[in-house]
Amino acid sequence: MANAMLHQTVGTLQLLSNSGTHWEVGNNSVRLFPKSFKLEVGISKRGTYSSGERKFSVIQASASQTSVYNPVLSTSDNGTHESRKKSNEAALILVRHGESLWNEKNLFTGCVDVPLTKKGVEEAIEAGKRISNIPVDMIYTSALIRAQMTAMLAMTQHRRKKVPIIMHNESEQAKAWSQIYSEETMKQSIPVIAAWQLNERMYGELQGLNKQETADRFGKEKVHEWRRSYDIPPPNGESLEMCAQRAVAYFKDNIEPQLLSGKNVMIAAHGNSLRSIIMYLDKLTSQEVISLELSTGMPMLYIFKEGKFIRRGSPVAPTEAGVYAYTRRLAQYRQKLDEMLH
Numbered sequence: 001m002a003n004a005m006l007h008q009t010v011g012t013l014q015l016l017s018n019s020g021t022h023w024e025v026g027n028n029s030v031r032l033f034p035k036s037f038k039l040e041v042g043i044s045k046r047g048t049y050s051s052g053e054r055k056f057s058v059i060q061a062s063a064s065q066t067s068v069y070n071p072v073l074s075t076s077d078n079g080t081h082e083s084r085k086k087s088n089e090a091a092l093i094l095v096r097h098g099e100s101l102w103n104e105k106n107l108f109t110g111c112v113d114v115p116l117t118k119k120g121v122e123e124a125i126e127a128g129k130r131i132s133n134i135p136v137d138m139i140y141t142s143a144l145i146r147a148q149m150t151a152m153l154a155m156t157q158h159r160r161k162k163v164p165i166i167m168h169n170e171s172e173q174a175k176a177w178s179q180i181y182s183e184e185t186m187k188q189s190i191p192v193i194a195a196w197q198l199n200e201r202m203y204g205e206l207q208g209l210n211k212q213e214t215a216d217r218f219g220k221e222k223v224h225e226w227r228r229s230y231d232i233p234p235p236n237g238e239s240l241e242m243c244a245q246r247a248v249a250y251f252k253d254n255i256e257p258q259l260l261s262g263k264n265v266m267i268a269a270h271g272n273s274l275r276s277i278i279m280y281l282d283k284l285t286s287q288e289v290i291s292l293e294l295s296t297g298m299p300m301l302y303i304f305k306e307g308k309f310i311r312r313g314s315p316v317a318p319t320e321a322g323v324y325a326y327t328r329r330l331a332q333y334r335q336k337l338d339e340m341l342h
């Protein structure tokens with residue numbers, strides 16, 4: 001009861017905090033200390049709020065006890081954040097979206113936002129089955145619906161039945177409104193970060209054109225160069241190199257730190273944004289990347305260990321024993337699965 005009252009009050013504080021530094025709300029006084037990440041709650045006739053740190057939400061508090069929850073730093077699985085940081089191992093799953101309506105029609109898609117076909121939906125579900133036993137702590141998708149559909153559909157198959165929740169970071173208000181104030185609910189969810197940097201490369205004037213017709217018109221070699229070379233952009237579009245400048249930079253700045261802290265991450269993205277990331281992970285040359293092709297809806301597993309990415313290919317089935325041997329945590333998880341099954 002006290003908690004419910006507190007959550008409501010803190011929610012009000014967050015909504016009001018855009019408008020100044022002092023407020024009075026009801027009979028509860030709440031004071032935020034932005035640097036110390038501490039929330040003080042007291043009961044008095046009139047209250048005063050000061051400061052407006054809104055990067056975290058409160059999940060548990062009483063008049064004498066306080067705690068603060070940061071969804072990005074939290075661990076959703078067994079083991080503390082610190083112990084996992086020390087272990088320095090994590091799994092990385094990359095999955096290209098399932099077949100889209102424009103894949104089916106053989107059109108250059110780029111950053112046009114088209115959904116999955118029925119086959120694409122099935123591929124995403126199949127991808128989910130293949131990785132259903134690998135614990136996932138965070139999901140990154142592009143801002144495009146075909147990648148987001150793939151991530152969501154795949155997670156419907158996941159053994160843990162956690163709920164993927166899109167973290168809306170586009171404005172402070174959206175962030176504040178989508179806060180979750182229950183620790184229990186937070187534990188059962190997986191944060192999903194949608195980032196435009198992971199979008200498909202912009203195909204410029206080719207977007208919407210039929211690939212076969214374009215090859216007939218400009219020549220097979222030219223179109224192959226536009227589609228697969230590293231540094232030759234399609235007319236008014238992005239080359240793979242340009243796509244890498246945003247996608248790989250995003251990966252290094254945002255995703256690698258999560259892996260470093262021991263979180264297992266899934267990325268649902270696109271043929272070319274993933275090609276650029278794989279080029280980085282596998283240290284491919286600009287010649288080698290030409291022949292790198294990715295199938296739709298096929299998850300690929302990497303293990304991040306001691307700062308290195310080890311490619312483990314595509315898990316063929318959810319129970320594939322080999323997948324779990326690569327990190328201590330996955331091995332423990334596998335053992336637990338076995339115990340539960342016997």
Ligand SMILES: O=C(O)[C@@H](CO)OP(=O)(O)O
Nearest residue numbers: 107108109110200227271
């Ligand atoms: O059309 C696109 O956006 C991409 C991916 O489907 O095509 P390509 O394989 O030619 O890079």
